Amino acid sequence: MDSTNSMGNAVELYFVRTLDGKAAAGVRRPKGIAIVSETGGRTIAHEVLHDCGLEDIYIADDQGNPLLELVAEQSIPADWGGGYYNPWVLQHGLIKRLIMRSFLTSQEDVGTDLPSGDVRGWHHGPGGGGTSLILGPAKVGQSSIIRTPGSY
């Protein structure tokens, strides 16, 4: 779809064969979102949620070291259910379930959960992609949706 006269109130989606030498499934830019055609609806949702203000979260740091701490209230304060998560669940396992989970290397199993609030994990922070990963609360939940998606 190419809605060239959207004037910011519609999302432009471009379905392509490959992106970045097959390294990416989707990418968001101010003028629209490019999606590899063979990827599923999860990629479309992930990229549209970026457009709404959410950021990527990673299960591991730049060196691939996974976040091996146990899930705790301070890691998911807005979604803590007081025992909903099994006591042996690790934070990287929880992050794998999130729709904003991203990848430093190849595609693995992907999640679809959209939490209510921030989740502790590796993320780029205010500088966005291209900056080093930092560990802390990542804006991956409904509380960080700050705008309706659009193309400009």
Ligand SMILES: [Zn+2]
């Ligand atoms: Zn992403």
